[in-house]
Amino acid sequence: APCVLDAYIALGSNVGERERMLKEALIHLEQHPDIEVIRVSGIYETDPVGYTDQPAFLNMAAAIRTTLEPLELLRAMLGIENQLGRTRDIRWGPRTIDLDLLLMDGTVMDAEELTLPHPRMMERAFVLVPLRDVLLPAHTLKEQVEEAASRVLQDGGEGIS
Numbered sequence: 001a002p003c004v005l006d007a008y009i010a011l012g013s014n015v016g017e018r019e020r021m022l023k024e025a026l027i028h029l030e031q032h033p034d035i036e037v038i039r040v041s042g043i044y045e046t047d048p049v050g051y052t053d054q055p056a057f058l059n060m061a062a063a064i065r066t067t068l069e070p071l072e073l074l075r076a077m078l079g080i081e082n083q084l085g086r087t088r089d090i091r092w093g094p095r096t097i098d099l100d101l102l103l104m105d106g107t108v109m110d111a112e113e114l115t116l117p118h119p120r121m122m123e124r125a126f127v128l129v130p131l132r133d134v135l136l137p138a139h140t141l142k143e144q145v146e147e148a149a150s151r152v153l154q155d156g157g158e159g160i161s
C-alpha cells in the first residue's frame with residue numbers, strides 16, 4: 001500500500017475575489033485523486049509582510065493526507081495555482097492564489113525547489129495562526145507552533161484579524 005502522509009499547506013490571496021480563490025484552491029486539492037483535505041482553518045485577513053506595498057491578504061491553512069511524494073505534491077499545488085490563473089510576475093507581489101507547502105510528516109529536505117519544513121514559517125503569524133487551527137494534536141511541532149504563534153502575536157507582528 002502506498003505510504004500515506006499528513007501534510008500542511010498555507011493558502012493566501014490578495015488579488016481579486018480572495019475568498020473565492022481560497023475556496024476554489026481547496027476544491028482543487030480535494031478533487032486531486034491522491035489528496036484528501038482533512039482539516040481547514042478559519043480565514044484570516046492579514047497585513048502584507050515582506051513586500052508591504054500591496055493589498056491585504058486572506059490567509060488560511062489546510063491539513064491534508066496524501067500518497068504523493070513531496071515534490072509530486074508541490075507540482076500538484078503549482079498546477080492548481082496555474083489553473084486558478086496565478087501569474088508569477090512580481091516575485092513578492094500580489095497574487096490571486098498562493099499555495100505554500102509547510103510541513104510533510106517528519107520529512108526534512110532542502111532541495112532546489114522545496115525546503116521542508118518551510119524555512120520562514122516560524123516567523124510568520126499569517127502562517128502560524130491558521131496552522132495552529134489545523135495541526136493535529138499529536139503533531140510533534142504542536143508545542144513549537146503554539147509558542148511561535150503567541151510570540152509573533154505578542155510582538156505585534158503583522159496585523160492578523
Ligand SMILES: Nc1nc2nc(S)n(CCO)c2c(=O)[nH]1
Pocket residue numbers: 011012013046047048049050051057059092093098100126158
Ligand atoms: N500577510 C501576508 N503577507 C505575505 N507576504 C507574502 S510574499 N505572502 C505570500 C506568501 O508567502 C504573504 C501572505 O500570504 N500573507
